[in-house]
Amino acid sequence: MSEIGLSALLSPMTIDDFLISAWPDQPYVNHELCESIATLKSLPFLQSLEVLLNSWPKLVQAHLPDVSDESSAVDVTPQNAKKLFANKMGLLFNNVQTISPELATWLAAIKSDLGLPVSTLARCMVYATPHGKGTAAHFDQNINFILQLEGIKKWTVAPNNHVENPTERFTIGQPVDPELASYAAPVMPTSMPHEDRQEIILQPGSMLFLPRGYWHCTEAEGEALALNFTFSQPSWADIFLAALRSRLLLSPEWRELADGVSSANQALRAQAQEKFDLLIQELREDIPNWSAADILAATEGEYKC
Ligand SMILES: [Fe+2]
Structure with missing residues (x-):
């Protein structure tokens, strides 16, 4: 054959x-x-x-x-x-x-x-x-x-x-x-x-x-x-972003409209920035627990080295 x-x-x-x-x-x-x-x-x-x-x-x-x-x-x-x-x-x-x-x-x-x-x-x-x-x-x-x-x-x-x-x-x-x-x-x-x-x-x-x-x-x-x-040539950035998006979308707060980020009202823009900072802080605390193996298990299916 x-x-x-x-x-x-x-x-x-x-x-x-x-x-x-x-x-x-x-x-x-x-x-x-x-x-x-x-x-x-x-x-x-x-x-x-x-x-x-x-x-x-x-x-x-x-x-x-x-x-x-x-x-x-x-x-x-x-x-x-x-x-x-x-x-x-x-x-x-x-x-x-x-x-x-x-x-x-x-x-x-x-x-x-x-x-x-x-x-x-x-x-x-x-x-x-x-x-x-x-x-x-x-x-x-x-x-x-x-x-x-x-x-x-x-x-x-x-x-x-x-x-x-x-x-x-x-x-x-x-x-x-x-x-x-x-x-x-x-x-x-x-x-x-x-x-x-x-x-x-x-x-x-x-x-x-x-x-x-x-x-x-x-x-x-x-x-x-x-x-x-x-x-196509999916990069490390693509793999990481796919995993990051999946992780963030589990949270109703991250799924919220990014409201006010381009508002002409400065107070609303500052409020939006403060909220975004809180979300980033929460992510910063989560990131140390991330590993390549966990991400690849999510993006590549059954993954074993
Ligand atoms: Fe070509």
Whole structure:
């Protein structure tokens, strides 16, 4: 029986070797896939763009030529997507696992193989890219395992010296998300960074692991079709905030409306601040009893070291 999950994408490398040598912050490319991904390659809707467009029950995202990125896109019917692709626009089929129990199984298996938090969002996307087109230089807040299905795709990738562990994506030339701007370098680059950049050529059967935050841009040679397994990266802050919110919501006082905090009446604002201080004081007394094991038991289910 064929393998399912991360071992099939890494073969012949083992998951343990990948976790030591690449995960979570070094790109890894594998050009040796064939037998191990036979089940994926046999999925009917992945046989060609034509078949995918004919079987796709939802809208398709078409990337507009101004930016060539998902930050500038329109949702169109599969019929219109076919015309836009012929006019050199890239297409994105999002959440492909919703039409494929097999892909949903793959996502769950990879998530488990990586030991990702329960709250990780996992999805499959298919990118169709016309000859000579690709994506503008950007980085993502997610990780991607990219499996090239058809055509050739040239990837230019570079480590990110502008922001570590981004929680939002960013495309060069586009506005910086306010949350990202709060901790990123004050000036973002205006073109794909050169330092330590690498070129990677993906052919049908190649797989690229692209870490979170890694700069990348792409260009297709021939019409290219690629399947992405994408996983969000819940941080320690996310885990802690989820537990904190659950804990606070047990209290009717914490569930109360934060009344008066922006009141024009100064006395009401002072009253609100005093009440909030009391709640924080109560939390301060509770926090010393918190432990990682208790929080993880709540967020990750049955948790044992
Ligand atoms: Fe990307």
